[in-house]
Amino acid sequence: MLTSVLGLLACEGEVTPPEANPFLGTWTVTELDGVPSSPGTWSFGATSVTIDYGTVFSGTYVFDDNASPASIDLNLQGQPPSLAIYRFAGETVLTLKVLDGATQRATDFTVESDYDLLTLSRTP
Numbered sequence: 001m002l003t004s005v006l007g008l009l010a011c012e013g014e015v016t017p018p019e020a021n022p023f024l025g026t027w028t029v030t031e032l033d034g035v036p037s038s039p040g041t042w043s044f045g046a047t048s049v050t051i052d053y054g055t056v057f058s059g060t061y062v063f064d065d066n067a068s069p070a071s072i073d074l075n076l077q078g079q080p081p082s083l084a085i086y087r088f089a090g091e092t093v094l095t096l097k098v099l100d101g102a103t104q105r106a107t108d109f110t111v112e113s114d115y116d117l118l119t120l121s122r123t124p
Contacts, residue, residue: 021046023063023072027094027120029053033111042120049074071105074098085109092122 023044029037040053044061051057059076069085076082083105084098095118097106102114111117 021063022065022088022091023049023061023094026123028123029118030121031117031119033117037118041123049076051076069107069109072096094120094122096120 021044024046026041026043029040029042031037038053040051043050043052047060049059049061057076057079059074059079061072061074063072063086064070067085070087072084072086074082074084082099084096085106086094086096087109088094095109096116097109098116098118099105100114100116106112106115109117
């Protein structure tokens with residue numbers, strides 16, 4: 001399923017201030033490929049991420065909100081790097097499209113094979 005997450009850095013290599021990081025906090029998976037899903041959680045720190053679906057993956061992430069679509073690179077321990085795209089709906093809903101067999105970053109948010117399309121809700 002999900003394969004990678006990397007340290008939070010800006011394109012120039014500078015650390016992004018915490019107030020500029022919309023990922024911070026814990027998110028619960030509500031849908032996978034448009035279908036209600038068993039909840040997993042994604043917890044983002046300033047430079048780290050932990051993904052828990054019963055099996056826990058940890059690593060780091062880098063995001064680029066200037067890319068079109070916005071991109072996030074995930075680097076989870078023991079997994080190959082994963083190139084993903086994301087979008088936010090307000091402050092409480094996050095959509096991620098992550099490699100799951102594909103070799104190139106997605107370019108849109110349609111459901112397709114070799115990618116996982118996740119909808120997550122911010123946990124209060």
